[in-house]
Amino acid sequence: MKNILKRIFGKKVKDETEKSHIETDFAVLVILVRAAVIDGSKEEIEINTIKKIALENLKIVDSEIDELIRKAIKAEEDSTDLFKWTKIINENYEEQQKLELFSMVCQTIVSDGIIDPFESNLIRRLSGLLYITDKMAGEILKKYR
Numbered sequence: 001m002k003n004i005l006k007r008i009f010g011k012k013v014k015d016e017t018e019k020s021h022i023e024t025d026f027a028v029l030v031i032l033v034r035a036a037v038i039d040g041s042k043e044e045i046e047i048n049t050i051k052k053i054a055l056e057n058l059k060i061v062d063s064e065i066d067e068l069i070r071k072a073i074k075a076e077e078d079s080t081d082l083f084k085w086t087k088i089i090n091e092n093y094e095e096q097q098k099l100e101l102f103s104m105v106c107q108t109i110v111s112d113g114i115i116d117p118f119e120s121n122l123i124r125r126l127s128g129l130l131y132i133t134d135k136m137a138g139e140i141l142k143k144y145r
Helices: 002-009 016-037 044-057 062-078 083-092 095-110 117-129 134-144
Strands: none
Touching: 016 044, 016 062, 016 083, 016 095, 016 117, 044 062, 044 095, 083 095, 083 117, 095 117, 095 134, 117 134
16 A cells, blocks of 8 residues: 555655555545546536645645646546545544535535536435435535535
8 A cells, every 4th residue: 555655646655644644635536536527527617626625625735736636537537436435535534524525525516516417426326435314415515506
């Protein structure tokens, strides 16, 4: 795993806590990228929303954001499902952090003003994979509509 993280971030990972944090932040980025591209287009407004969210909520610095998003896009393209990424989230995040991630996903999806059927399906699948109730998922999504 250290080699994967070193390849992704281009730096040596010192300890397990740092490794876990870096891995989790990257999983969040990949999930956000999935939210941006699930409708078949990668709009600039959605990518800019991801950048804003990442800089505000993750331990990512401005000088790294473009490269990390590029790598997250590549990882998302190579992924067949969300389970790999949500497993990392579930292993490292408490309930409140998962709700915040779900909120970030909803914010990314609605940033272009449209929730298409693919995005709606992603919201339902992601809420299930993160163990978020339908009621809570609906309340979070409602904030961004």
